Amino acid sequence: MLEFRYDTQLLIEGNHLNEDDINEYFRNNFKGDCLLAVGDEDLIKIHFHTNEPWDVLKYCATLGEIYDIVVEDMDRQSRGLKG
Known part of the structure; x- marks a missing residue:
């Protein structure tokens, strides 16, 4: 398990x-x-492995507009399922 x-x-x-x-x-x-x-002062790319992605999204939304959001379940992926 991850x-x-x-x-x-x-x-x-x-x-x-x-x-x-x-x-x-x-x-x-x-x-x-x-x-x-x-990134730079106008655009930042975030990549992070966590158990609380909703907290990451909440924080990032305080910094500016968030988009291209992807949250993948790596445990499901490791079992050959869609993440």
């Missing part, structure tokens, strides 16, 4: 986004791994 079940990916469009601040917030407030938060 420690972190959900592969959570999205884009954040906003103003004055800071990838270092976002990375730090994730490290201090969410349990998970495989964090990728990259």
